[in-house]
Ligand code: NIG
């Protein structure tokens with residue numbers, strides 16, 4: 001297999017605390033990185049660089065592990081900018097618009113859906129994302145969710161079944177019937193196409209008891225669990241996520257101290273989605289509060305047409321630093337290794353020897369520029385290992 005050396009790296013973020021400056025992000029200045037087309041073979045000071053078959057000189061640029069985006073809804077048709085405009089004029093988000101995207105997605109043919117969705121995945125990749133999780137959830141029928149999951153497998157790296165996004169229109173007078181469909185035939189049909197199951201457990205979506213029932217069925221079918229919790233209100237969803245040992249509990253916009261403590265003594269990662277607070281004009285949760293308590297925090301785009309039409313992890317990092325109290329290093333870690341932890345993966349999100357050769361070369365000498373220069377496209381190239 002061909003080996004390749006990346007030389008003259010101004011700052012290499014390895015996320016290996018045994019490397020470089022000994023911090024959590026394992027920073028090496030004036031570094032080199034050796035990879036083959038699958039794995040990291042070596043990293044260290046450029047002056048000690050070994051020989052390789054090919055050489056890329058990045059001329060002092062920073063290199064980071066590829067972003068891991070553990071929460072997206074990129075497969076949908078249409079857009080809802082009118083709702084965004086209304087929110088900016090004072091209207092609150094209540095999840096009601098999801099039905100509009102369900103109608104548009106159901107009506108889209110597979111070619112159009114693939115074209116629109118893959119353009120969003122391309123944007124994410126251009127911006128340095130090497131692993132993307134994609135949820136279903138905009139068809140809410142057995143055949144429709146199957147179609148979305150097939151597309152998610154084609155376009156993404158981790159696939160999540162979200163049949164429990166909202167109760168669709170046709171079940172408006174029979175929500176128990178919909179919960180039974182999701183927990184029974186829909187999950188049975190969909191389980192082999194997904195690794196994960198998620199539920200939107202919130203005011204106006206699914207209750208804690210409904211979510212527990214659906215997640216329990218999913219677990220029996222061998223799926224890992226994740227949860228949308230406390231985006232709109234605190235209905236006790238975080239406690240459920242911890243009770244069910246969800247890999248990740250996402251949003252956590254409205255949080256109380258007892259939940260922070262619960263999370264800190266669990267293996268459940270808190271995935272924060274500042275694009276959603278930005279686009280719904282909601283108060284940002286404090287990442288500091290979770291970090292200081294000892295919880296593991298990840299960052300994700302939540303790319304969706306309703307609450308966060310965001311395809312830039314760099315923008316998410318900038319928001320987390322500016323609005324959520326994270327240091328730059330904490331946000332870098334949370335957007336790479338934190339996302340990997342939220343997906344229970346240890347082969348990605350870092351550049352230790354043996355990790356997947358997934359990394360991004362920046363158009364900047366230091367990774368801090370991602371937060372320092374928001375709005376510029378600072379990812380020069382994204383390298384994804386052979387899958
Ligand atoms: O994560 N909260 C639920 N799902 C999405 C929003 C979906 C939509 O509004 O279309 C979210 O924010």
Ligand code: FE
Pocket residue numbers: 071073228302304
């Ligand atoms: Fe979401």
